[in-house]
Amino acid sequence: MGTLVIATSNLGKLDEFKEMFKELPVELKCLADYPPLPSPNENGRTFAANAKTKATYYAKHLNEFCLADDSGLEVKALGGEPGVRSARFAGDEATDKENNDLLLQQMKFQITRTCRFRCALAVANPTGRIVAETDGSCEGMLLHEPLGENGFGYDPLFWSTELHKGLGEATAEEKNKISHRGKAVRKLIAMWKKAANNKNGKRQEKQGRKYSNEQQVNGKAEQENGASKPEREARPDTKPEVKPESKPEPETN
Numbered sequence: 001m002g003t004l005v006i007a008t009s010n011l012g013k014l015d016e017f018k019e020m021f022k023e024l025p026v027e028l029k030c031l032a033d034y035p036p037l038p039s040p041n042e043n044g045r046t047f048a049a050n051a052k053t054k055a056t057y058y059a060k061h062l063n064e065f066c067l068a069d070d071s072g073l074e075v076k077a078l079g080g081e082p083g084v085r086s087a088r089f090a091g092d093e094a095t096d097k098e099n100n101d102l103l104l105q106q107m108k109f110q111i112t113r114t115c116r117f118r119c120a121l122a123v124a125n126p127t128g129r130i131v132a133e134t135d136g137s138c139e140g141m142l143l144h145e146p147l148g149e150n151g152f153g154y155d156p157l158f159w160s161t162e163l164h165k166g167l168g169e170a171t172a173e174e175k176n177k178i179s180h181r182g183k184a185v186r187k188l189i190a191m192w193k194k195a196a197n198n199k200n201g202k203r204q205e206k207q208g209r210k211y212s213n214e215q216q217v218n219g220k221a222e223q224e225n226g227a228s229k230p231e232r233e234a235r236p237d238t239k240p241e242v243k244p245e246s247k248p249e250p251e252t253n
């Protein structure tokens with residue numbers, strides 16, 4: 001079983017990933033399983049750029065496959081702010097409460113409350129090369145005051161137009177179903193499954209070809225020896241995963 005490090009220092013994100021990846025045959029680790037590293041610079045202009053920077057940085061330092069997430073809230077009336085600056089909207093070391101308070105203050109006289117969460121995911125291999133990328137978004141309206149105790153970050157200010165409730169009120173399961181991160185994770189899992197199926201298919205094809213070549217060689221040897229042993233007895237150690245296509249039985253009428 002391979003290892004995947006969820007490379008985030010945000011415990012809210014980490015819980016969501018753990019829940020969504022729990023069925024996958026992969027050993028999940030997090031940054032707390034390793035000696036501490038300084039945080040990478042997140043000065044990209046897009047979520048995707050920052051997600052790639054983080055994935056590559058942690059993968060190279062930890063020598064493991066790493067998944068990084070860059071996400072944030074875009075508010076239409078603020079021209080897409082806080083966007084990629086969501087974590088440090090109220091300052092470099094700002095808390096969730098400080099970010100939320102500043103956002104409410106800036107939106108005080110705004111009637112248009114449309115907003116959306118966005119998430120970009122990137123997976124890097126242990127050399128730091130990006131091997132997968134996905135994204136997702138989630139539409140909503142910015143509330144006038146915090147609602148509910150669940151979630152993290154800007155969740156208490158986000159009214160989900162898909163759930164018809166605040167993300168601060170939603171259960172983890174409800175949020176994962178419609179969230180920007182949930183959508184991006186499901187795309188990533190679908191990509192992995194497709195890649196695994198392709199790999200399996202190719203392996204079986206190869207095995208099938210090998211088997212049919214061996215059959216031809218054996219057939220020839222048997223002809224030369226004048227022997228015709230049953231196939232299993234002749235080669236007890238080969239058990240093909242895919243049998244070569246058998247000829248259809250001749251039709252009888």
Ligand SMILES: O=P(O)(O)OP(=O)(O)OP(=O)(O)OC[C@H]1O[C@@H](n2cnc3c(O)ncnc32)[C@H](O)[C@@H]1O
Pocket residue numbers: 007008009010013042069070071072073086087088096099117151152153154155179181
């Ligand atoms: O960079 P890492 O270590 O992953 O952790 P971070 O918290 O700094 O994460 P980002 O740089 O991606 O910043 C994302 C900001 O957007 C907020 N955010 C992201 N996803 C969210 C979600 O699902 N619900 C509420 N707030 C969210 C989050 O609280 C941060 O303030």
Ligand SMILES: [Mg+2]
Pocket residue numbers: 042087
């Ligand atoms: Mg960050």
